[in-house]
Amino acid sequence: MSTEFESETDHSKAVLKIEEATVRFCGDSGDGMQLAGTQLTNTSALAGNDVATFPDFPAEIRAPRGTLAGVSGFQVHFSSTDIYTPGETVDALIAMNPAALKTNIADLKSGGVLIANSDAFDKKSLEQAGYDDNPLDDETLDSYQLFQVPMTDMTRRAVDGLDLSQKEADRCRNFFAMGLAFWLYGRSLEPTRRFIDLKFKKLPAIAEANRRALAAGRNYGETTDAFVSSFSVDKAKLSPGTYRNMTGNQALAWGLMTAAKLSGKELFLGSYPITPASDILHELSRYKNFGVRTFQAEDEIAAICSAIGAAYSGHMALTTSSGPGIALKGEAMGLAVMLELPLLVVNVQRGGPSTGLPTKTEQADLLQVMFGRNGECPLPVISARSPADCFEVAIEAWRVAARFMTPVMILSDGYLANGSEPWRIVNYQDLKPIPITHPEAPTNGKPFLAYERDELLARPWAIPGTPGLMHRVGGLEKADGTGNVSYDPINHQHMTDTRAQKVANVAQVIGDQEVMGDPAGDLLVLSWGGPYGSCRTAVTRLQAEGHKVSHAHLRWLNPFPANLGEILRSFKKVLIPELNMGQLSMLIRNQFLIDTIGLNKVQGKPFQVAEIIDKAESLLP
Amino acid sequence: MSTEFESETDHSKAVLKIEEATVRFCGDSGDGMQLAGTQLTNTSALAGNDVATFPDFPAEIRAPRGTLAGVSGFQVHFSSTDIYTPGETVDALIAMNPAALKTNIADLKSGGVLIANSDAFDKKSLEQAGYDDNPLDDETLDSYQLFQVPMTDMTRRAVDGLDLSQKEADRCRNFFAMGLAFWLYGRSLEPTRRFIDLKFKKLPAIAEANRRALAAGRNYGETTDAFVSSFSVDKAKLSPGTYRNMTGNQALAWGLMTAAKLSGKELFLGSYPITPASDILHELSRYKNFGVRTFQAEDEIAAICSAIGAAYSGHMALTTSSGPGIALKGEAMGLAVMLELPLLVVNVQRGGPSTGLPTKTEQADLLQVMFGRNGECPLPVISARSPADCFEVAIEAWRVAARFMTPVMILSDGYLANGSEPWRIVNYQDLKPIPITHPEAPTNGKPFLAYERDELLARPWAIPGTPGLMHRVGGLEKADGTGNVSYDPINHQHMTDTRAQKVANVAQVIGDQEVMGDPAGDLLVLSWGGPYGSCRTAVTRLQAEGHKVSHAHLRWLNPFPANLGEILRSFKKVLIPELNMGQLSMLIRNQFLIDTIGLNKVQGKPFQVAEIIDKAESLLP
Amino acid sequence: MAPVELPVLKPGDFGSDQDVRWCPGCGDYSILAQMKKVMAALAWPREKTVFVSGIGCSSRFPYYMNTYGMHSIHGRAPAFATGIKSCRPDLHVFVITGDGDALSIGGNHFMHVVRRNVNLNIILFNNRIYGLTKGQYSPTSELGKITKSTPMGAIDNPMNPLSLAIGCEATFVARSIDVHIKHLADTLKRAAEHPGVSFVEVYQNCNVFNDGAYKYATDKSVKSDNIIEIEHGKPLIFGKNRDKGIRLNGMQPEVVELGKGITEDDLLFHDELAPEPTLAYLLSRMRYPEFPEPIGVLRCVDAPRYDELLNEQVAQARAEKGEGDLDKLFRSGDTWTVE
Amino acid sequence: MAPVELPVLKPGDFGSDQDVRWCPGCGDYSILAQMKKVMAALAWPREKTVFVSGIGCSSRFPYYMNTYGMHSIHGRAPAFATGIKSCRPDLHVFVITGDGDALSIGGNHFMHVVRRNVNLNIILFNNRIYGLTKGQYSPTSELGKITKSTPMGAIDNPMNPLSLAIGCEATFVARSIDVHIKHLADTLKRAAEHPGVSFVEVYQNCNVFNDGAYKYATDKSVKSDNIIEIEHGKPLIFGKNRDKGIRLNGMQPEVVELGKGITEDDLLFHDELAPEPTLAYLLSRMRYPEFPEPIGVLRCVDAPRYDELLNEQVAQARAEKGEGDLDKLFRSGDTWTVE
Numbered sequence A, B: 001m002s003t004e005f006e007s008e009t010d011h012s013k014a015v016l017k018i019e020e021a022t023v024r025f026c027g028d029s030g031d032g033m034q035l036a037g038t039q040l041t042n043t044s045a046l047a048g049n050d051v052a053t054f055p056d057f058p059a060e061i062r063a064p065r066g067t068l069a070g071v072s073g074f075q076v077h078f079s080s081t082d083i084y085t086p087g088e089t090v091d092a093l094i095a096m097n098p099a100a101l102k103t104n105i106a107d108l109k110s111g112g113v114l115i116a117n118s119d120a121f122d123k124k125s126l127e128q129a130g131y132d133d134n135p136l137d138d139e140t141l142d143s144y145q146l147f148q149v150p151m152t153d154m155t156r157r158a159v160d161g162l163d164l165s166q167k168e169a170d171r172c173r174n175f176f177a178m179g180l181a182f183w184l185y186g187r188s189l190e191p192t193r194r195f196i197d198l199k200f201k202k203l204p205a206i207a208e209a210n211r212r213a214l215a216a217g218r219n220y221g222e223t224t225d226a227f228v229s230s231f232s233v234d235k236a237k238l239s240p241g242t243y244r245n246m247t248g249n250q251a252l253a254w255g256l257m258t259a260a261k262l263s264g265k266e267l268f269l270g271s272y273p274i275t276p277a278s279d280i281l282h283e284l285s286r287y288k289n290f291g292v293r294t295f296q297a298e299d300e301i302a303a304i305c306s307a308i309g310a311a312y313s314g315h316m317a318l319t320t321s322s323g324p325g326i327a328l329k330g331e332a333m334g335l336a337v338m339l340e341l342p343l344l345v346v347n348v349q350r351g352g353p354s355t356g357l358p359t360k361t362e363q364a365d366l367l368q369v370m371f372g373r374n375g376e377c378p379l380p381v382i383s384a385r386s387p388a389d390c391f392e393v394a395i396e397a398w399r400v401a402a403r404f405m406t407p408v409m410i411l412s413d414g415y416l417a418n419g420s421e422p423w424r425i426v427n428y429q430d431l432k433p434i435p436i437t438h439p440e441a442p443t444n445g446k447p448f449l450a451y452e453r454d455e456l457l458a459r460p461w462a463i464p465g466t467p468g469l470m471h472r473v474g475g476l477e478k479a480d481g482t483g484n485v486s487y488d489p490i491n492h493q494h495m496t497d498t499r500a501q502k503v504a505n506v507a508q509v510i511g512d513q514e515v516m517g518d519p520a521g522d523l524l525v526l527s528w529g530g531p532y533g534s535c536r537t538a539v540t541r542l543q544a545e546g547h548k549v550s551h552a553h554l555r556w557l558n559p560f561p562a563n564l565g566e567i568l569r570s571f572k573k574v575l576i577p578e579l580n581m582g583q584l585s586m587l588i589r590n591q592f593l594i595d596t597i598g599l600n601k602v603q604g605k606p607f608q609v610a611e612i613i614d615k616a617e618s619l620l621p
Numbered sequence C, D: 001m002a003p004v005e006l007p008v009l010k011p012g013d014f015g016s017d018q019d020v021r022w023c024p025g026c027g028d029y030s031i032l033a034q035m036k037k038v039m040a041a042l043a044w045p046r047e048k049t050v051f052v053s054g055i056g057c058s059s060r061f062p063y064y065m066n067t068y069g070m071h072s073i074h075g076r077a078p079a080f081a082t083g084i085k086s087c088r089p090d091l092h093v094f095v096i097t098g099d100g101d102a103l104s105i106g107g108n109h110f111m112h113v114v115r116r117n118v119n120l121n122i123i124l125f126n127n128r129i130y131g132l133t134k135g136q137y138s139p140t141s142e143l144g145k146i147t148k149s150t151p152m153g154a155i156d157n158p159m160n161p162l163s164l165a166i167g168c169e170a171t172f173v174a175r176s177i178d179v180h181i182k183h184l185a186d187t188l189k190r191a192a193e194h195p196g197v198s199f200v201e202v203y204q205n206c207n208v209f210n211d212g213a214y215k216y217a218t219d220k221s222v223k224s225d226n227i228i229e230i231e232h233g234k235p236l237i238f239g240k241n242r243d244k245g246i247r248l249n250g251m252q253p254e255v256v257e258l259g260k261g262i263t264e265d266d267l268l269f270h271d272e273l274a275p276e277p278t279l280a281y282l283l284s285r286m287r288y289p290e291f292p293e294p295i296g297v298l299r300c301v302d303a304p305r306y307d308e309l310l311n312e313q314v315a316q317a318r319a320e321k322g323e324g325d326l327d328k329l330f331r332s333g334d335t336w337t338v339e
Ligand SMILES: Cc1ncc(C[n+]2csc(CCOP(=O)(O)OP(=O)(O)O)c2C)c(N)n1
Pocket: B272, B273, B274, B275, B300, B324, B325, B328, B355, C055, C056, C057, C058, C059, C074, C097, C098, C099, C100, C101, C102, C125, C127, C129, C130, C131, C132, C133, C138
């Protein structure tokens, strides 16, 4: 076996220094595009760039090869400056077949680099993609820098002699594409080689083939005349520390495990698989040695009920799902509110209504999680703003749930869940513990009161096994103090008010709302969840242009920070961009009677920075 | 057998003419208080009064005899003028035991008539009710006109010789109480005698016993010195017509059957029992000869899904439940929105959250029915304002569902469902038909488009069995026109907008909002659902006092009538009384940015007129 | 530490301070009384016991026990109980449920908790009616039954809870009767002691909405002809004079009279330990009036328990990988350092 | 009216215009193909047929049939189908479902539709995995199975769909295999023709997430030892040389070799018409590797159908009380007139 080991920085061509780049790999589901994207991400991160990614899966089911429905993409944004989004218009698009080209070309910026696997543009594939003529041959793509690369052929040649079937050989094409992309952006092949060694340890021939394809791709860029220059992106000025790349779902899982440990608890997850939340279940089920128990229940209702049982039994309890599953959990969530037990409910939102667009992102479950239960049934709601932020959010949510004895809803979405960005690794001992105490039997002869409250209105968390504290909980209205069943009218009013006030009290611990920019001005962009990045980028740019625009990003949707009203009233206009038809707007308008302006979009895709800038500019003096 | 037949109008005592009276029977669940109340209601209605009733059941389970938890009450309000509520403070209270006295006395107005079955105030019963001393013997009840009547003893004597067991004899006590109440208000015994004849046809001894007890009660009032006078209430000036008494649940059931017939459809109900909605299932299951099919499903989810199946198959489809069951239906409701099939979902609200107060009334599910589904998932919401109004509401809801091809939510509540009032019987042929057409196979060779829309954005209702129209529906986002699965971003936006606009278009057919009183003024009382009666009474009284107050009662909660904003802005203040913590307020504030004032109460009980007047007065100049 | 002298608890010590609120005469009272006796006999600490229920008359049960308890939502008790037991295998967890609660809305959770063999004790109060909601038919109501929701008679083929449980391979399946108090107490005790899921169907009279549903099985004059007390290793004999038995005819049970050439040895012998559930299934199919209905333990076998296996996996993971170390985890895989 | 000449439909006429989007090689293709053949053979008008499914790879099925169809929500297809069939007994209603869809989230609806004997045809594509959500274990996955959600192996005792269905007294229960196309077509056809609920479990290969799950039953070299084709009235014989059989030993089946004194007559004879489901239950318990697994019709009996009974009640009510008259109803009971 021979592997080429030339120095990878030995560029014989011109190198253009750029600040940032957005690259997208796209091809058939079977083409390994997710892997290609991940490798470019890691390599760029290791090179010191700030990075952010966004995979774009096909609909859940696998479509036949080569069809539009089967296209899978992965976008990587890397930069020498801080970035907040996985990029929008694409600087370089690598398309493995006509279908991929067709579905992705609209996002390539004019003048951008387009690398197409010309071998894949045969008649059948073109037809499948709905092309009458080969776009590589006519003027369709004239506004891009088109590079036709016979990737299939080159890859087959590279692996020649390794005794692979043609199918196996063709599976290495993504490494060829990676190699080429790595060359284009001056990236080292080393991390990917390490990955290959690890991943294909037991398949030496495949490992070698991939290694060769990778090198061949790099060499192709370096050698052929087609490419006249490559790019380089400097290291970003990230805060010092050790970093790793994390998706939102992974960050959430790890945050939850960390929260458990910080509170001296073991974690129980009751869940039922559903896109795009399943990966949290997958991830957590791997960590039994952390005391994590995962239970794949028969359905979403059993999932949350088992978690409530776990909470009653004294564990840190959690359930995860997406919109349709959350709808099913409404009744049990109501019980959790009544029982006043700590519980985390994670909703990784996807396109709705109904089954909707299961693999696409949306923020349209805010009102569902606020109100999707019978009766007056409030609970705190927190949202994550970026993939890595999911880690923090998980910890903060559990802190509140445990302190207030309440279910807390965590909102993520498909964009955050599958997207990734660098996370600065924390040291466990630097994190603030989450103190939890369980009452012991009263020694003063007084009866134990399961619904006696502390200054923030939380009740005690007495757990089975504790002598002397035997008590019964249930979904009927309960008498203040004792928690016994009560049908008394005034008590019902009192308990309703108390449950509401308890949730309102959360505002006392979450701190004030921060504003990026001046505390007053012409326009406040108010956002929550996934659009954080686009909003932050947009506002930063607008501020740079001298506009009196500020950005406030809400982490807690219920309750709002105490100072929010004051902030909102300090701006002439308030713009709320949301990937729904105006759900946060509704809450804000109701509470503050401010005529918010919505920027609303439900297209299964995140906002583009430009969309926000355009809208904001239309509102500015 | 001998039954006394003296003339019932032959009053030897003074008769005071009064305008209206509110009478409440209360006793143990086993004491037959519901029957007593119903008889007084019917008799009063037959006497030409306007009537309204409100039963107050104990919590679902039967408590041991004589306990506070086991008390059952039934209140009747009858009047010579129009009434809108079952009355509030009680003019006459008939208490069959200490527990009943204890739980009900607070509602008796000072100086009111209190008739107590003194035989039931023994030591054990007093203890069970938590009385240390016998309240009949001390000064506790000094502010009422207390009549101690040894009902048990008198009843036993009346039925003596009929060879009944003591238990059977005692079961006649409610007829004694009725007889006494009938005397007190100058009511004929005849209707109740007819009822006895019918009901106990097969038990002549029991029939005779009840007849005797009834007469004995009447005679007791007439003869003893205790009562010095009785009352009479003139006929009300009701619109001419034939009337019957109806509970909300019955009116809803009959309205639904009428709607089915008007649209040439047979009715399918998929339901699962739950208080206080079960009676709709019970009622509808009796009318198979009207083509009504009822299916008691295994749970609420199956109930709504079976109804959606029925709708797809071309039937008028319906599901009924209460809060917790509605929570379970959220996911399937989302599917119904996506499928755009006509479907009625009835929510007879009860006290929440969770299991809450199952037998008590509340209006706290408005936001749940608006938003308790994943994604952007709008549907029209209509609410009933009084028991008899449920009839109209059912028809109107189906008219909209069928016209717009959409699920429609009907909100009722425990107060309306079990309360009753006179309903002026309609002639079927006077009702406006509900035209429904199903498409036939296109003959022009064009393919059938399942999601092609008409001017109001409704799609066609093509039903299985129709040749040439075979099509598939489902919960994934669908392409405009064809209805095929589509993941296209712009299409998703378009379909989301379209579904929203379709619901908004309902405003075009529901007519303008009406206002009782001046179209502008100091205060608008804005209400929905059950509080209609108390609000109407309160505003009428305030207007009589010269205040510039008007009343607007919303029937449709989504969409709002087109002119609502204009109305709201014509008043200096808007008061919204709701049996929740401000749910309509939230919708109004959001949409119109008006600083509504809430009068909110969750005590399992309807508003008192005085509560609304007090609040309104505090807001008036 | 010196061994602690545990106080001996009496049945009454297991009663809570809440008034029992079933209708006078309801069969639930008897089951409650027997359960308290069993609790006293088992002598488990009260704080180690949790009663979980759904919604229904029967589901008020936990309020009346001075143990930990949860009155949850309709049909879902097995799921809550699974969560409790998975986290806390040290607790004794009982599920109290009704025929509607367990078999109608809760059928799926019932099925899954049974097939997973979670170490719970499920007691189903089967009164063949919806009590709490005042008299609709339930999944165990007979065909043709007239109820509030079936004025022309029920048309749903009723479920057989035992057949269903056996269809899901329940490891302990038994039946008893509310008024047969000694048998009931014995059965509840055996169920409580069974490691793995135990399922007991209790015939319970709802004297308000379905009075006399089990008259054939409780009425002194007929019951010995209509029920058969099965015992492990014993032949199936019944009748007032113990002169009738059950014999197998191929796969089909048949009623025979003893004597006239038929001896005990010709009868079917009960084997609650049979590894395959087919015998238990066959017994579950014996229904009045064609057959006497079996009461007692139909099946009692040992099988791995979900909650134990889960906790073993946790222990095994710890043994193999060591107690999880977050700092190590955070730094695993590709990382990079910014100075 | 002159009799209308109906056009004869071919299998291809039952395909819709939508691209079939299963993974290449998926067993679902074969089931689709056989279903189209069966549809053509049954010659029911396409517009009289409705395919209802839940969510899962298998549940995309209705999109591919040129009939009426509903791709509903996860697990609930039997409930939608019950509504359709209750209102429209004239329609032929199929339920297409997966092992997760039918048995996990949908277990309760499955159970109830079966015990009610609603006249539906339920085809369960059992690939022992969650396909659509990319590879979690399902209720039919084996103990110890490593999947995305069970990295240390599944610890849930798997369900046996046939045992469950028989526990719920299904009137038609059968099993077939995706690649055994003639057997599959025959079985689907018999299921379609059965009056009452018919339940067919189809072993289906998911070549992406659970490839080879049924190798033992499909691999030429071993399948005849591992599956047994059962036929009504015939003895249970299997093996490449048809030299092995199943004999009853008490309630217990055992594998015997023919010859050596054992003849066909000693074997268990299949009786799909047995009124009691115990035999079918016993057959359902035969599992690889201890036993060859039965394919074919385990049970086929006649029983009243919910949908028919419901419609009969409607007819009976009309016959007895006359077509409902609203005006009469409104005026029934106590009324009074205001002039
Ligand atoms: C989600 C939901 N649906 C319906 C109900 C109403 N409900 C309460 S108990 C019950 C059935 C009770 O029957 P069963 O389980 O047999 O118990 P029993 O009262 O007979 O003991 C029903 C339908 C409810 N509380 N919650």
